[in-house]
Amino acid sequence: MEDLLHHSAVARAALTHVRGIELEPIFNHSVRTFLYARASAASAAEEEIDLEALFVACLFHDSGATGRHDGAQRFEVEGADAALHFLRGHGWTRPRMDAVWEAIALHTSPGIAERRGAICRYTRLGVRVDFGTATLAQPGYVELAEAEYPRLEVERVLSTTVVEQALRRPAKAPAGSWPGALLAAYEADPHSDRLNPAF
Amino acid sequence: MEDLLHHSAVARAALTHVRGIELEPIFNHSVRTFLYARASAASAAEEEIDLEALFVACLFHDSGATGRHDGAQRFEVEGADAALHFLRGHGWTRPRMDAVWEAIALHTSPGIAERRGAICRYTRLGVRVDFGTATLAQPGYVELAEAEYPRLEVERVLSTTVVEQALRRPAKAPAGSWPGALLAAYEADPHSDRLNPAF
Numbered sequence: 001m002e003d004l005l006h007h008s009a010v011a012r013a014a015l016t017h018v019r020g021i022e023l024e025p026i027f028n029h030s031v032r033t034f035l036y037a038r039a040s041a042a043s044a045a046e047e048e049i050d051l052e053a054l055f056v057a058c059l060f061h062d063s064g065a066t067g068r069h070d071g072a073q074r075f076e077v078e079g080a081d082a083a084l085h086f087l088r089g090h091g092w093t094r095p096r097m098d099a100v101w102e103a104i105a106l107h108t109s110p111g112i113a114e115r116r117g118a119i120c121r122y123t124r125l126g127v128r129v130d131f132g133t134a135t136l137a138q139p140g141y142v143e144l145a146e147a148e149y150p151r152l153e154v155e156r157v158l159s160t161t162v163v164e165q166a167l168r169r170p171a172k173a174p175a176g177s178w179p180g181a182l183l184a185a186y187e188a189d190p191h192s193d194r195l196n197p198a199f
Numbered sequence: 200m201e202d203l204l205h206h207s208a209v210a211r212a213a214l215t216h217v218r219g220i221e222l223e224p225i226f227n228h229s230v231r232t233f234l235y236a237r238a239s240a241a242s243a244a245e246e247e248i249d250l251e252a253l254f255v256a257c258l259f260h261d262s263g264a265t266g267r268h269d270g271a272q273r274f275e276v277e278g279a280d281a282a283l284h285f286l287r288g289h290g291w292t293r294p295r296m297d298a299v300w301e302a303i304a305l306h307t308s309p310g311i312a313e314r315r316g317a318i319c320r321y322t323r324l325g326v327r328v329d330f331g332t333a334t335l336a337q338p339g340y341v342e343l344a345e346a347e348y349p350r351l352e353v354e355r356v357l358s359t360t361v362v363e364q365a366l367r368r369p370a371k372a373p374a375g376s377w378p379g380a381l382l383a384a385y386e387a388d389p390h391s392d393r394l395n396p397a398f
Contacts, residue, residue, distance in 0.1 A: 175397055
């Protein structure tokens, strides 16, 4: 990551911005998501990926799960808009910004994100590696990433945050969405100490 | 619709193709979806919409809920692929075909489809008008459409079809998706005679 941060002012600005608005467990998860997304892309025999766009997408992908961006839309879309707002003024083309928007908006859409462009596909894959539903070809890489960016119970923090947002504004958790599934599972057993079973 | 069918060979071919693979309740719902999507677009003060693309998107949007296209992916994505397959050979540009793909793939994604391109947005809106969660500005139009293309309990047919597909292949109904919500609601009360409450 140091290489990218060294030559990309937008990556440095994104890192600083997201670190300033996210709880550490979510920030660390976002960095790991980028590391895994990049590692997955590197293993695939495809054309080179736009690493700056991938970085911004991964860093901002949960930025809707913050007090700063707790707007009326579902958190995935609030996060996508937050990234777009951040990118304005950086002189990016529309397709490049749209790829970031789409990657963030669709990162909880199983079976759909995997079929869109490379930024969207690898952001989703990075998330899945971090939550254990996909694996990396590189042995030992996850352990290294988690040593540098500890998990800090991110599953619990993220599900609690999304549910709290949804309790305040149920329209943020529509049926057939990931926030909706988290809210329904919470409401079925609100006093449970276990991790939300819909996570 | 006659105007469009009169001058567009691809619209005529789409109508014939979809009528040949879909149960009548789902076919009628697809035609009504187009009528409502077009009516909504006509009421909006926006640039003119690509009616051929909107027609193909609306006609094929539930084509994944058929025996013909009951593949391994969630039905929205199978339907999007079916439309793409149909469009090959019609000489459409990639962005035009992608707008159709996206509209079909995202038609059950609340809060996301509404933020994509016009074909996606209006396909979703047409579906919502037909299922009563959005309304048209044109009085009496729904009644006319339903007289010509009767509902035939489409909610029941569609939910039953999606659940049957999911029971055979659970991977088609991932958590946090509309098929997943339908499957979970079915499994909570499999002997119910009521409409699936997640519909």
